[in-house]
Amino acid sequence: MRKAYKYRLYPTKGQIRILNRMLEATRWVYNEALATRKRAWEERHESLGLYDTHSLLPRWKAERPSLKIVHSQVLQNACVRVDLAFKAFFRRVKAGEEPGYPRFKGPGRYDSLTYPQYGNGVRLEGRHLILSKLGSIKVVLHRPIEGTIKTVTIRRASTGKWYACFSVEVEPSPQPVPDAAVGIDVGLESFATLSNGEKIANPRFFRREEKALAKAQRRLARAEKGTPERAKRRKVVARIHERIANRRRDFAHQHSRTLVNRFGIIAFEDLNVQGMLENRCLAKSIADAAWKQFVQYTMSKAAEAGRRVVLVDPRNTSQRCSRCGQLVQKDVSVRVHSCPVCGLVLDRDENAAINILRLGRQSLGANPWKPNPFEGWE
Known part of the structure; x- marks a missing residue:
């Protein structure tokens, strides 16, 4: 590899x-x-x-x-x-x-x-x-x-x-594979929610630097084109973008490494991020989250360590009940999954993460409805 x-x-x-x-x-x-x-x-x-x-x-x-x-x-x-x-x-x-x-x-x-x-x-x-x-x-x-x-x-x-x-x-260097498996639902409220209930907070690196970037861009716009001062101010804008990218990259590296060390099977949604960026209201936040970069880093580290990363169909992962399989329609603003059939009340993203893990198990030929989603992986 x-x-x-x-x-x-x-x-x-x-x-x-x-x-x-x-x-x-x-x-x-x-x-x-x-x-x-x-x-x-x-x-x-x-x-x-x-x-x-x-x-x-x-x-x-x-x-x-x-x-x-x-x-x-x-x-x-x-x-x-x-x-x-x-x-x-x-x-x-x-x-x-x-x-x-x-x-x-x-x-x-x-x-x-x-x-x-x-x-x-x-x-x-x-x-x-x-x-x-x-x-x-x-x-x-x-x-x-x-x-x-x-x-x-x-x-x-x-x-x-x-x-x-x-x-x-390099030659892959397989490590002892943990028995645990995990499904991961990425989002904007939390950067990622794991099927065991853990959450990774959304760092929002671009949002945190947005005011400094806007100020630097205004100063750049006022400088006359072709002058040394404009070149100097352009470098200030580039440095802010570089700082954002470095922090985002470091964040993705650290959390992808943690996941690969802890889990033998990691399931993600196969999201069409390019299509999601057409939503003008959320495009900036989606680009800031950089989910695809996080998934790619996880896949790269998993391949080297002998782990499995599975990409599953994202349809209805948030709407389907993770206990009984009933479709429970809810708006994006509804953050709690409440099933009228089996009575399950669960965080919306955690419910989706469990469904993602179930689909990942199914794609690998395992029983998708085992009561313990972490049991039985070899």
């Missing part, structure tokens, strides 16, 4: 200038590859592929000497990105979705360089990263890299910080 490690880089001012020139040169190759494929279709109805654009690189490098400061495989990767953008475009066309034709990258809009083969143009030596045509950059290895390094991506964040992302191939 693949795993990613991300480390902070501390290049010198001279190295930052060279890195920015590398990004601009690679951006030019990306845009030229996109323009070439676009022209070929519009003028000759000819569909160019990845290797057609790869074959043009020597000519582009002869015509544009600035490309020679970038490693050849990094330039090839820019063509790969264009090819992937077209493949995604055609997939959306076939699926009947809004396709979104691949777009050109404006100045400052291309912010990463990928070395597809570790050891070819990039390598680690102690606490320094050696890059071809650049030299040694200090890297903070805050944890050891386990496994075989496959690719390395150098990324420039919107705040001006630089990072190295290592894609590593």
Whole structure:
């Protein structure tokens, strides 16, 4: 399985200038590859592929000497990105979705360089990263890299910080599987409710920073375009967004790790978050909660530890009684489930979490109506 490690880089001012020139040169190759494929279709109805654009690189490098400061495989990767953008475009066309034709990258809009083969143009030596045509950059290895390094991506964040992302191939390390299973209902009142009654509070990271962000954005809007002051204020806005994202990511990592350590089977609803974001009243809160990120982190950690994560159909999980199966219709504002048939009175989200666990058991072939939802898992 693949795993990613991300480390902070501390290049010198001279190295930052060279890195920015590398990004601009690679951006030019990306845009030229996109323009070439676009022209070929519009003028000759000819569909160019990845290797057609790869074959043009020597000519582009002869015509544009600035490309020679970038490693050849990094330039090839820019063509790969264009090819992937077209493949995604055609997939959306076939699926009947809004396709979104691949777009050109404006100045400052291309912010990463990928070395597809570790050891070819990039390598680690102690606490320094050696890059071809650049030299040694200090890297903070805050944890050891386990496994075989496959690719390395150098990324420039919107705040001006630089990072190295290592894609590593590792062997799964199964751990003793706990007998307990859990169903999890995610929401806005509480971030998550477990089928055993536990709740994880909703941190609302964006909401907590909303006033500071609005103030910074007003200051940015007042600055004249193209001035150093506007660039400085743009970085303040980017730093607030980065802080929100870091806190949200840390929260998801910590709670997903706790779940994977405690439970052998974890059941979630298979939510269509993109569709839910069309609700204009709740879109900001739903995006702030980042349920999909939490589920993805849990799935990744579970795969490495030998746990099972099950995604179930979310229909009627909040409406169905977890004791007798009766449908009890209730509005979103009703926070307590009260069944008129069996008399069960339970927190709405806990009732949904038990139903999610039942569906998870059912999808794995277990008895969905066992009185003890945690009993019998091997």
